[in-house]
Amino acid sequence: MNLKAAHIMVLCSFLIFSCKDDVLPKPDAFLALNYKAPEYSLYGSDDCSYEFMKNALAVVRYKSDCSAVLEYPALDAALYLTYRPVTNNIKELLIDAQKLTYEHVIKADNISEEKYFNEEHNVYGMFYDVAGNAASQSQFYVTDSTAHFITGSIYFNVKPNYDSILPAAAYMKNDIRHIMESLRWKK
Template sequence: MMRKYIFLIVIFSALVVSCKEDTLPKPKAMLRLEYPDSTTVNFVASKYSFDYNALAKINKKNESAVTVGYPRMNGSIFLSYKPVAGNLNQLLSDAQKLSYEHAAKADNILEQPFVNEEAKVYGMFYDVKGDAASQSQFYVTDSTEHFLTGSLYFSVKPNYDSILPAAVYLQEDIRKIMETLRWEN
């Protein structure tokens, strides 16, 4: 009698095991985040103006410090204005130094010059790759009176793979700020 139970258990186990499909590993997937197309709004300060994404919120601390915040992405573009008064070389050096302070954590920093002769806006855009605190830095100047720097930061621990989609989206907004920047007289 015991042999019958053992035989039935073996047969039942063989049927259960043989009915399973082969286990296949799941393919690697990338998180797909889609952000809405942006419409722009004009911002005017006493020394400059630019267009920015209507989804952002402007926080003007004073004439020299403006934050373009993106609450849905936990990101902000911090802008800082300084007048040029014989100190252009120092301002350029400080802006470049700030960008390269992230080199310790960055995998790469790509420099992209920016020139808008018509509006007298000249500058540099730094695209920071890797787990750095800031994913983008930039500066623009007219070389005689105005100097504006900007930095992109997220309110989360840097993890390049996780913030890459948001960083790319906000880098486009930074480029829009640079392209539409006009100096006020």
């Protein structure tokens, strides 16, 4: 093999092995947030007139008025439950609950409502799904309309960025729905 043929072979091998796709920058990576499946158990305070199924991830602190905070350290979030007795003030309680939700309309892209009825256990309410960079992604209220009224709001301990907290917000929405569906008034 002569020198000219060797040069041609080296040149051809460079051309063959150097033909690759253009180098493109990789997109920013997003944190994959996976949470273990919820494990629920019945929970309530002896002093309060309601109980519900609580996720094992939540730590509950009751206040003297039977309001409660369910803290979720793994999600850096908290669900605030506010209990109010109904004393001929159901209309005002409903207006306040709706007003609290719609205060987020400034930052929200959308607020959808889902009615909730459980005639067997006398629990009625509304679930609000708040999309966008609002301070609270989900809110709800439940009542028996004669004696008990509970509102709930979820808050994350971070600046609202809907895309970043979406997996945690979805997890919490499912938890809220489970609380609503399992809530029972004590006799």
